Amino acid sequence: MALKIKILGPWEVTADDEPVKVAGERRVGLLARLALSAGHVVPAEQLLADVWGQSTAATAAKQLHIVVSKIRDLLSRHQENEVITTVAGGYRLNVERENVDAHLFTLLSGRAGAARARGEAATADRLFQHALALWRGGALTGITAPWAQVEAARLEEERLMALEDHADLRLAAGDHRALVPMLTAHTLSHPLRERPRAQLMLALYRASRASEALAVYRDTRSVMVGDLGIEPGPGLRRMQEAVLRRDPALDLASPAMLMTLTERVITTARR
Template sequence: MYVHILGPLRATVDDRPVTLGGRRTQTVLAALALEADWAVSVDGLVEAVWGSCPPASARTQIRICVSTLRRAFALAGAPGTIETHSYGYRLRLGPHDLDAAVFESGMERSRLLAGSGRRAEAVLELRNALALWDGPVLAGQTSRALDPGIRRLEELRIRAIEERLELELALGRHGDVIGELLALTATYPFREQLHGQLMLALHLAGRTAEALAAYRRVRVTLVEELGIEPGPRLRDLERSILLGECLSA
């Protein structure tokens, strides 16, 4: 079985979709998938489905949801995927059976490749990992109890993007990433690393005035929105550009 959470929740067996049932059943699967291979308590599943105001029958309904998922997985050819533990349930998946796990493995391989100087291969590894994403994590799920796991993965996604762009710049591909960085800095106005990468890419492309303008924009955003100055890395980068120092990624 393969479970997709980097986008709308889906499950497939041999590339055939598994019918996952209604909203509550899907929320139970989402909560289990975010903690794949770890047991999730029944109380945790109750909170995921109903928040702080569960009905008296909540624990019984959770058992029904789990039974529904087990039946669907068994019919699709993947029996035994959900295990019962003393206080809850565990979604048993291998390292290649969850897109989020495959994504994180790709990030780890990329870092090993980059650390050994194989930057082009590291970029390719990150591109493949990022291609697994099909939208926001568990798009369409509204349970607030899932937010910590969702935020963790979303943070990993933007870090993977930043690491890929850092490698692209180190490979001399500054002209190729400017457009992407312009879009990313608009989407993530407080990510100083992205702004620094944009400044460096513009400067290396001979667009120094635009690089300095990019610094002024992020400084205004940080001061007006958060009441803070840019960090030392951005300030040092601006100073180096103003002084005409030789810069590289």
């Protein structure tokens, strides 16, 4: 049987697609922490600090051993080899990294980026779609420990980067009209991210909605000045200027002309 662990959304463990119930805050937290380092040893001290928090109970190490044993007993019936291996000073979860959705997402989005760099747009599009479809909600939902919040923020940033990379790919393919609703929702959810604002401006401009593209810039400036006290970055300002003068570089380019002013503007906004 193949164990799979899903943390990109509500916590879920399956064996051959059948759910395996893992109950208890520390069991769930410990298994999730090990899953994020699947195939690698996590020091016991790190597990105690992350899962047990600031507890200084003399029995904490014993409690860790007990929780590991309970997880082993629960999952051993679903996997032939040892699920958790005890090694000097720590523990290792013996689950293929691709069977943990967070690792699979990172792998697929990395492959998508590489395919895009090689000019393999169709392959990149398929890989981005597969990667983003793994997300069923916020990462590590239901796990409130500080370590989980840090990891959830890191994974969410990876998701946003993949989403925006995919949007770049779709813009280059002429999918600007279909992108407008998604990018509008994205900018509403993340109003201080300049890159999707630039992408939305470009999508609107290419859809013959230049006045709306300029309205996006005005809204962005209002938000940034009001919330942060700063002006939009140079990339977004260049996008506004390009829209105002109807720069031909904003028109849909051929695959051989992807590094136009448009690409440079969006790349600058990404920084």
